[in-house]
Amino acid sequence: MRWNLKPKPDSHKVKHISDVLGVDAVVATLLVQRGIETFEEAKSFFRPSLDDLHDPYLMKDMDKAVIRIEKAITNGENILVFGDYDVDGTTAVSLVSSYLRSYYPNVATYIPDRYKEGYGVSNAGIDFADDNGCSLIIALDCGIKSIDKVAYANEKNIDFIICDHHRPGDTLPDAVAVLDPKREDCSYPYDELCGCGVGFKLIQALGVNRDQDINDLIPYLDLVATAIAADIVPITGENRVLAKFGLEVINTFPRPGIKALVQNVKKPTLTITDVVFIIAPRINAAGRIKHGNYAVELLTEFNLDQAEEFASQIEGLNADRKDLDKLITAEALQQIERNRDQDKFTTVVYQEDWHKGVIGIVASRLIETYYRPTLVFTKSGDKLAASARSVKDFDVYNALEACAEHLEQFGGHMYAAGLTLLEEQYPLFRAKFEAVVEETIDPELLIPEVSIDAEIELNDITPKFHRLLQQFEPFGPGNMSPVFMSRNLKDSGFGKPIGADATHLRLFVKQEDSDGFAAIGFGLASKMDVACSGEPFDAAYSIDENVWNGQTSLQLRLRDIKCIE
Template sequence: MKRWTLHQTQNPKLCEKLAQELGVQAEIAQLLINRGISTFNQAKSFFRPDLTQLHDPFLMQDMLNAVERIELAISKNENILVYGDYDVDGTTSVTLMYEYLTETYPNVTAYIPDRYKEGYGVSYQGIDYASDNSITLIIALDCGIKAVDKVKYAKEKGIDFIICDHHRPGKNIPNAVAVLDPKRNDCQYPYKELCGCGVGFKLIQALQKQRQLSERKIYKYLDLVAIAIGSDIVPITGENRILCFYGLMLVNARKRIGIKALLGQNDKKNFSITDLVFGVGPRINAAGRMKHGLHAVELLGEKDEEKAREQALKIEEYNTNRQTEDRQTTIEALAQIEANKETNNFTSVVYQDNWHKGVIGIVASRLTETYYRPTLVFTKSGDKLAASARSVSGFDVYNALEQCDEFIEQFGGHKYAAGLTLKQDNYQNFKQKFEAVVKSTIDKNLLTPEINFEQEIKLNAINFKLIRILKQFAPFGPGNMKPTFYAKNLKLDQYAKTVGAEHKHLKCKLIQDEIAIDAIGFNLGAQLSRLKAANQIEAVFTVEENEWNNQVSIQLNIKDMRPQ
């Protein structure tokens, strides 16, 4: 069973006023109010995102220091290392910064740490590589906010650091030339939810400003930023929404040869953020998971179509191998939970020394879908254990890990996803402590999957005009999810049936007061007989267009349905 929750800002007078000002139906006005939009001008900015609305990059703490240090490096002909994490956010960040700098300056090298030999974030090996190659400035992207000791080590070797990160800082900030991170307590930057690639973009925006060059020249990197925003699951609000909106335009124009190669034969005209998250993101990630993140950087920056096609085929192969690994590991992890009689725990914590480090994050997500509780998947990494953590909506796994820090070597991340390492001897103690912390702090309601909806709607209010406006709410993502509606007093039509492999899905019409609309319910096939037997039913759904045989019709995408 899932819990249904109405997420709505109740203010009928404001809703009526906004609907009149905008000339839209009340349903649209309510959706805007739910997103914190209450005036005509705010609505205009939301529906017409504009790059002129981006914040001044120099509002970010340390930005001037970062710009001046890069300009000094160029004037002194120093060697610069662009260093980034091996995931989508890191590899897109490195591609962006490397391409921007090398357009006008040759002494730049790109570096992605090896997931297995070096692990997450800034590594001693990476600093040694810089030292061995006479590099005196490292620009770290999507990592570094907790690299206090490593930045100190680099300084002793005569290497300066500029850190561009978006993860939560620890107790101490590294003593770098500049630490760009909107989540710093002393950072006054107005928008806190940038991804690593977004922070990198703000740095090149500042460099353009300082050089008194047109910002338009750097908008060509927004496709990379959009892919990073979607794949890193940061809120698609404020500045992220603007960056995403224009980045998607570039993706759909197939401007970047590497991305075009990744999209392959897919002739879809308009890719959404969801398409990027499930189509492009996993393939970029597969390079770092199964081989090396530099393969992704090379593809994203490739200028030759034939080479890009060859690289994309290689990455497709890595992705296929990754899918095989994560399926097998998930089966083994679920079996371990059963064997340990931990199905009724408040957490899932599993470990096997031969699990592939590249897939433990995906497996953690799969286990969270199955048991719907905070989850950690561990594997052996050198002489330590490494884990990926995932959480459920509403529970801060980062805070929970902080309360177990006596057993952890290092960790970092966000509210819903984190990574950590610990000594093997500490595994059982950590596992017990994590279970105790979650058990004592989690709201038990959060352990039941939640379906949010924004308002009740009558089927007679659903038409093509409504859909046209709903489309303008895109790009969708955290903080601006696809509008979801609730309707009651419904019936299924007599031709309702199950479809798909193993009859998993439900295809029907929903009927209310003689209005009937086509509907599809993915993974709801098992409910058919129960729903057919009910006098009336209620449903939560999104509204979309369905194109079939050149005919466009309205379709409800049912998230859940139950007898009323």
């Protein structure tokens, strides 16, 4: 791994924030690195407030969206809430539909079938709206590029309101309202909302018309926090506020569907990381393995017994997802090894019978092994479909855009995207994608990086220091859990590989006169020769708590270790 020790910030700024907050230089350094340089900025960071949320009417077209929804309610129209089949989409549909149903009954939901309809707004969904007398569709987490689909709906006298957060194309769909903070002509102060976040701004605006304040909408924030965690959007600004208060709802009074998903988790308090690895995969499993409707049913169910039944079904789907993930990853790795010399800058694999619902997960697994911009293809009807994943700091969406001549459809983000193409275009696209990445990527980006916030001594790690770090939560992109490095560490002599497959490393490390700390390195058993040679080594790590036999102690979560240069 490349170790990237962040430059020390301006010493005057560090001293100022240290003095005004009464914190040590390390904590002050971490704050200045995050752009926090004044007492007021620190107050907003450590004590996020719902008052920090922006006026939803600052978003372009929000007034038009609210007027059209109120008109539909006044006229007794049927409204269809439409969303993508992933966590962001299903939570957004659950949020908006449950909010509208709290005071208006004529609301239906629709999640497209991942396999029959594919991503985004579909003709089948519009036909469903038409067949059921819906004259307004609210599209969430999709629609920003659905020009033809919205035109098709207009022909049937069905209006569209689009709530999306993906990058728009050159032309916007002809909808009544297009809510997307990434619109170039939108001056909304924060453009990193997820799809469910845009949906929340919509209900916030609707609430203004109903004399509701933000406190009336807090029960919906468990859904928003789940979407923020799952969609890997920056946990900064408005997202940080929504995530913090959403986590509080998850931990205190979650909706029955989420309560049913986490009731067997033996942790007193769930973090964003727990949402990413416990809640999100289960919600995602519905759309990946069977249908996203299962997730919406779970998240909109208010009877706990019924919610537990839905959660049990989803638990089974998640088990199936794990089995498929493991099988396809193994097959993909075998395919790469057979053709190892073909792709230098990218990893592109294809097998027609791979399950479309897990190819995105498999792409992420392959990056863990080969660390290249990665595409995993499968057959989807008469076309090929792929999920793309990228390495840190490389924009895979831009790379796909440069290959657009070979694609039928694509969309997504800097680090994750989806696409379809005709089978005969596959070899041409694969060659072009490799060439584009080779021309545009900095070769350093093909080496995994551990980004280190600060160098510290083990003696700096105290319970008080850790309590301050905990106040930096919730962690995520834009505010990652701090990573430190310490030099000249030595293992006590009891270091050993652990785990069922002996791939993890357990150490007890000391530094000169320090008391020492237990340290665990997941997947780092191959570093045992470095750590257990008796020679000193350097370590990059984060700090967390270990609970064992009812006792809680601090431990180092190793990111990497290396010989002293």
